[in-house]
Amino acid sequence: MDDLAGFLRTRRSRVDPAAVGIPTDSRRRVEGLRREEVAHLSGVSVDYYVRLEQGRATQPSEQVLDALARVLGLDETERGHLHRLARQRRRRAKAPSGRIRPELLHVLGLVTGAPALIMNHRLDALAGNPLAGLLFGRPVPGLNIARHVFLEETGRGLYAEWEKCTLDVVGHLRLAAGEYPDDPRLASLIGELAMGSERFRHLWARADVSARAHGRKAYRHPLVGPLELHQENFALPDTPGLELIVLSAAPGSAAEDGLRLLASLGTAGAADAPAPVPAPVAAPAPAPASLGQNG
Known part of the structure; x- marks a missing residue:
């Protein structure tokens, strides 16, 4: 769920508070929305949303994810990504083999x-x-x-x-x-x-x-x-x-x-024109890097 937490934080930071009806002034120091503002606009408790951003809340409902996507202004691709991140602990997709018929x-x-x-x-x-x-x-x-x-x-x-x-x-x-x-x-x-x-x-x-x-x-x-x-x-x-x-x-x-x-x-032979052949199968990577927020 760390990926979900990081994604929520970055999306929250890019939302203009004025665009969602929140007045701002020169004293505001937060870039984008505050956590409590996201929670209020999406209809969830502040404590629950904080736990989402800390990676401590598991399996948020489809309704919560849809509400968050609406508040954060996610497009269709980002919305699908949000739902996949939330499902990671429930269903881990296996990487395709890459074999070509x-x-x-x-x-x-x-x-x-x-x-x-x-x-x-x-x-x-x-x-x-x-x-x-x-x-x-x-x-x-x-x-x-x-x-x-x-x-x-x-x-x-x-x-x-x-x-x-x-x-x-x-x-x-x-x-x-x-x-x-x-x-x-x-x-x-x-x-x-x-x-x-x-x-x-x-x-x-x-x-x-x-x-x-x-x-x-x-x-x-x-x-x-x-x-x-x-x-x-x-x-x-x-x-x-x-x-x-x-x-x-x-x-x-x-x-x-x-x-x-x-x-x-x-x-004419002035360039190398390879035939369409499958790539050789690479050996597994010895030590996988993290796929999380910091890559």
Whole structure:
């Protein structure tokens, strides 16, 4: 329940008291709402809410969680995260195995005009088509998007909107940590990122969550220049936590020409274009880091 406590504290601190009808003056020293104000607005006792924030209250009801979500102004993703954190002691979701069916690898290879890859909840790219390897400039199996964004210089240069990418990555990992709190490899990854990146540590402490979403993705490729692509995510129903991700260019756009040029460079042998094969199975992490508030 420590994760729940930390999430409540960070969400409480960002609520503007005036927005919920609480008058403020220059003497107020609390950022956001006070604990007793959250308790009053959500209809629970101050003592119970304090115990929630201290990790001492277990199994809050659905009604209490919904009331807290309303008072704290949570969006749909944050509301779902709140409910998952509250259920952690009752139900611990098992991390997906990451095994990919051969038929799915065959389908992945049929996508030729756009980078396509299969990614898990840790942001490991488990397999990709040749164009995905060319986009990232490396074989896809073994690529982790979070490491690429925060720890690798080539990643910093590839993402045209790097700061937005960092927000998305941390928000997704926060969501994954709430869903799979007993995943040692996820805990190890979070610890590695926290040790290696000050920005990651800063963003992780905010406890923001976000779902991996479709939409515009902008890249600065060292060989073909700017690429403005559209990302679509396809959940794989028989393998929870895995998604097929396709990055397409608008018909007739400069990005479409860029992808066509990139593919031709790969065909000519100017870049490494890996075949869509599954990533090797990694050994379990020796000492999992905490998935809690401080990562």
